[in-house]
Amino acid sequence: MKYDESDHLVIRASRAVTDRLGDAFGGVMTQSDMAEALAEIRKIDPSFNKEEFVKQCQFDIIPTILEAFLRGNLEILKDWCHEASFNVLSAIIKQRTEPGVQVECKVLEVRDVDIVLAKLLDEGPVMVLTFQAQQLTSRRGKEGEVKDELLENIHYVWALCRDQTIYGSRAAWRVAEFAIQASGKLLV
Numbered sequence: 001m002k003y004d005e006s007d008h009l010v011i012r013a014s015r016a017v018t019d020r021l022g023d024a025f026g027g028v029m030t031q032s033d034m035a036e037a038l039a040e041i042r043k044i045d046p047s048f049n050k051e052e053f054v055k056q057c058q059f060d061i062i063p064t065i066l067e068a069f070l071r072g073n074l075e076i077l078k079d080w081c082h083e084a085s086f087n088v089l090s091a092i093i094k095q096r097t098e099p100g101v102q103v104e105c106k107v108l109e110v111r112d113v114d115i116v117l118a119k120l121l122d123e124g125p126v127m128v129l130t131f132q133a134q135q136l137t138s139r140r141g142k143e144g145e146v147k148d149e150l151l152e153n154i155h156y157v158w159a160l161c162r163d164q165t166i167y168g169s170r171a172a173w174r175v176a177e178f179a180i181q182a183s184g185k186l187l188v
Helices: 009-024 031-044 050-071 074-080 083-095
Strands: 102-121 124-140 146-162 173-186
Touching: 031 102, 031 124, 050 074, 050 083, 050 102, 050 124, 050 146, 074 083, 074 173, 083 173, 102 146
Parallel strands: none
Antiparallel strands: 102 124, 124 146, 146 173
């Protein structure tokens, strides 16, 4: 079964987000859009490999950005995000801050990373990724006592834009757009 034909809840949610991103990026994305984006990336990074990029995202880029977001580390987030996405993520972080409560979050696993779309925009090549992360969130009171813990599977869709002025392949990617959807809460 193909991505656009699936009735699975997570796939449908991801399809809705990718459709929204596709509309924002100016229309239907085609296989030639993927080839055009990859060709542009290879102009600056001839060794770029799509499969290696997915691995790098799964084990390095995504955990770095996600941990910074979950821990409220605005300094790291600012390095990894375009201004608009940084502003939204920092607002979410400020919103979830509760006086007298310390929130600790940990990414336990990132899985099912997939490039679902690619497009060449004025800002540079954009790769739209979907993935799931298993996250543990603990809320602690003033005395350090655990108030509650929540283990969740979260589905993400991120649009990563490559800054063509940066030669290092890891540092060149920035979050341009994102969507978050809780796909299941597990009891701890």
